[in-house]
Amino acid sequence: MAFAITQTCCNDATCVSVCPVNCIHPTPGERDFGSTEMLYIDPKACIDCGACADACPVDAVFPVDRLTEDQREYAEINAAYFEQDETRAVPDADTDLGPVFHAWGRPVFDRVLPPDFGPLRVAIVGTGPAGMYAAKDLLLHTPAEVTLIDRLPVAGGLVRFGVAPDHPATRKVSETFAHVHAHPRVRTHLGLEVGTHITAEELAAHHDAVIYAVGAATDRRLGIPGEDRPGSISATTFVAWYNGHPEVAPDAVDLSAERVVVVGNGNVALDAARILVSDPETLAGTEIAAHALRELRRSKVREVVLLARRGPEHAAYTRPELLALKHLSGVDLLIDDHDPRIGPAVDTAGPRDKAAVLRGVPRESLDWSVSPDAAGGRRRIVLRFHSAPLEVCGDDATRAVRVTGASGEVEIPAGTVLRAIGYRGVPQAGLPFDEAGGTVPHERGRVTGRPGTYVVGWIKRGPSGGIGANRACAAETVGTLLADAVAGTLPAPSAGAKAFHRLARRRRRG
Numbered sequence: 099m100a101f102a103i104t105q106t107c108c109n110d111a112t113c114v115s116v117c118p119v120n121c122i123h124p125t126p127g128e129r130d131f132g133s134t135e136m137l138y139i140d141p142k143a144c145i146d147c148g149a150c151a152d153a154c155p156v157d158a159v160f161p162v163d164r165l166t167e168d169q170r171e172y173a174e175i176n177a178a179y180f181e182q183d184e185t186r187a188v189p190d191a192d193t194d195l196g197p198v199f200h201a202w203g204r205p206v207f208d209r210v211l212p213p214d215f216g217p218l219r220v221a222i223v224g225t226g227p228a229g230m231y232a233a234k235d236l237l238l239h240t241p242a243e244v245t246l247i248d249r250l251p252v253a254g255g256l257v258r259f260g261v262a263p264d265h266p267a268t269r270k271v272s273e274t275f276a277h278v279h280a281h282p283r284v285r286t287h288l289g290l291e292v293g294t295h296i297t298a299e300e301l302a303a304h305h306d307a308v309i310y311a312v313g314a315a316t317d318r319r320l321g322i323p324g325e326d327r328p329g330s331i332s333a334t335t336f337v338a339w340y341n342g343h344p345e346v347a348p349d350a351v352d353l354s355a356e357r358v359v360v361v362g363n364g365n366v367a368l369d370a371a372r373i374l375v376s377d378p379e380t381l382a383g384t385e386i387a388a389h390a391l392r393e394l395r396r397s398k399v400r401e402v403v404l405l406a407r408r409g410p411e412h413a414a415y416t417r418p419e420l421l422a423l424k425h426l427s428g429v430d431l432l433i434d435d436h437d438p439r440i441g442p443a444v445d446t447a448g449p450r451d452k453a454a455v456l457r458g459v460p461r462e463s464l465d466w467s468v469s470p471d472a473a474g475g476r477r478r479i480v481l482r483f484h485s486a487p488l489e490v491c492g493d494d495a496t497r498a499v500r501v502t503g504a505s506g507e508v509e510i511p512a513g514t515v516l517r518a519i520g521y522r523g524v525p526q527a528g529l530p531f532d533e534a535g536g537t538v539p540h541e542r543g544r545v546t547g548r549p550g551t552y553v554v555g556w557i558k559r560g561p562s563g564g565i566g567a568n569r570a571c572a573a574e575t576v577g578t579l580l581a582d583a584v585a586g587t588l589p590a591p592s593a594g595a596k597a598f599h600r601l602a603r604r605r606r607r608g
């Protein structure tokens with residue numbers, strides 16, 4: 099009986115390194131790595147040793163015979179990956195001191211450094227996954243000393259203030275990162291903002307290199323009338339609110355309306371929808387903020403409509419997250435069958451196509467003039483595809499969203515609109531910025547025109563990819579940094595570590 103990887107997999111490939119028979123794919127050396135929704139175990143090759151389950155930081159791996167009813171489909175999802183064509187096994191080329199990639203299989207993230215490689219002092223700005231994977235890489239493979247900095251008083255980035263509280267296994271990845279903070283070659287400064295308390299130049303002057311892992315702090319804009327009307331809020335705010343972010347007020351969210359429209363159907367939209375319709379008692383005991391639990395307990399929300407401008411075959415969510423929604427207790431999932439393209443897209447989808455997950459989900463042409471209560475007592479999530487928002491309607495409060503539809507424009511009555519259309523990076527003082535992508539321009543992680551300065555994570559790649567995707571991203575950036583160190587192109591620091599830590603403490607207080 100084999101093991102199978104399930105919903106919480108964040109693609110960090112930790113399991114790949116421990117599997118004795120190399121049956122977990124794609125590995126970081128394979129072409130598919132970074133583009134699949136999760137990693138998969140080949141049931142024909144697995145020898146059932148359990149090493150992957152022990153190593154997984156987010157409890158995603160289970161023996162197939164112990165999968166719960168809700169997890170059963172993962173056995174097939176794992177097996178199906180190995181029925182694809184063989185071309186996915188093509189290895190990448192090796193890189194300058196970067197990760198050494200091997201053909202079909204061997205674990206990667208090794209480094210080969212010259213024997214006389216001296217200690218570097220590296221500052222990492224941001225303690226989210228990208229910063230922590232970069233720190234781990236440096237600490238594991240070099241004698242570097244690392245200064246970790248975060249503007250917030252709590253470390254973790256989106257693992258702490260983004261990942262949903264009903265995903266405790268995923269949040270457990272922070273335990274892996276906690277070891278980094280405790281490492282003897284690491285100093286952490288929380289509540290210290292680069293660009294406010296300390297300048298980019300001061301940071302650079304005290305370190306051999308600086309890695310910016312500052313994420314994507316703000317939200318994308320819809321650019322439609324009424325977007326800023328009271329009752330229309332960004333998912334960035336909603337997510338930060340239920341996670342107790344120190345900069346979001348406890349009363350930032352009002353759940354007195356019966357219907358909420360969520361614009362977008364990425365995983366953040368799904369997180370928001372799930373939290374809105376879940377039985378609040380299932381959230382009690384999680385790390386959800388106390389103010390959010392109070393508001394959810396008195397919430398009037400009966401229905402959440404997920405608005406997607408494209409069809410089910412192009413949905414932005416991942417299959418594991420949609421599967422979880424299908425199994426949410428006490429909640430009905432429904433497709434608004436308003437467009438003739440929806441049915442065929444679902445019915446003709448191949449077994450590995452995203453739209454196939456919607457098979458069995460009821461489809462109904464909905465009458466939006468009926469209030470959610472009249473449409474049924476249970477809470478429900480409605481997936482409305484092929485429908486773009488045109489306006490958030492109302493006066494001093496949100497009343498409805500006007501959207502496109504197959505038979506013309508429709509107004510969907512809603513008291514709250516959540517814009518879950520993606521995050522966006524913000525300019526960093528002292529660094530170039532690409533306005534179009536909301537990222538910092540770079541070459542393999544080295545900031546363009548700024549020797550000794552690097553980027554990693556969402557500020558480098560843009561706001562997409564799960565936690566584990568930042569591991570390979572960090573491997574590339576650290577590889578570039580180490581190659582620059584070996585080539586002697588890092589600018590020499592003009593002040594020492596002790597001076598920096600004194601400065602940081604003074605500025606934080608002041």
Ligand SMILES: Cc1cc2nc3c(=O)[nH]c(=O)nc-3n(C[C@H](O)[C@H](O)[C@H](O)COP(=O)(O)OP(=O)(O)OC[C@H]3O[C@@H](n4cnc5c(N)ncnc54)[C@H](O)[C@@H]3O)c2cc1C
Binds near residue numbers: 556
């Ligand atoms: C709502 C949400 C839920 C998610 N859930 C999951 C999930 O369940 N599973 C999964 O695999 N992936 C999930 N992801 C994706 C995952 O969180 C990201 O891939 C990851 O957090 C990006 O890492 P990062 O380090 O680039 O950015 P972040 O995690 O955002 O970290 C950036 C850090 O930089 C700090 N910072 C910013 N500017 C400064 C400054 N000037 N000075 C000092 N510090 C600064 C910030 O305070 C922050 O701590 C989720 C994403 C979101 C938005």
Ligand SMILES: NC(=O)c1ccc[n+]([C@@H]2O[C@H](COP(=O)([O-])OP(=O)(O)OC[C@H]3O[C@@H](n4cnc5c(N)ncnc54)[C@H](OP(=O)(O)O)[C@@H]3O)[C@@H](O)[C@H]2O)c1
Binds near residue numbers: 363406415486
């Ligand atoms: N559990 C998890 O594993 C988890 C949880 C949360 C987040 N994450 C990850 O974090 C990353 C970010 O997630 P995300 O949901 O913020 O972003 P996302 O996956 O990029 O989804 C953004 C959604 O917004 C839509 N959109 C964008 N602009 C729009 C517009 N102008 N009008 C209407 N719709 C618009 C997109 O539609 P189009 O597709 O048509 O552009 C898409 O549906 C993803 O990689 C995600 O997988 C993972």
Ligand code: SF4
Binds near residue numbers: 111112113114157159
């Ligand atoms: S989270 Fe990491 S260790 Fe766990 S199954 Fe996924 S890739 Fe493997």
Ligand code: SF4
Binds near residue numbers: 117119120146
């Ligand atoms: S149980 Fe053992 S053999 Fe099977 S995938 Fe996990 S580590 Fe590999």
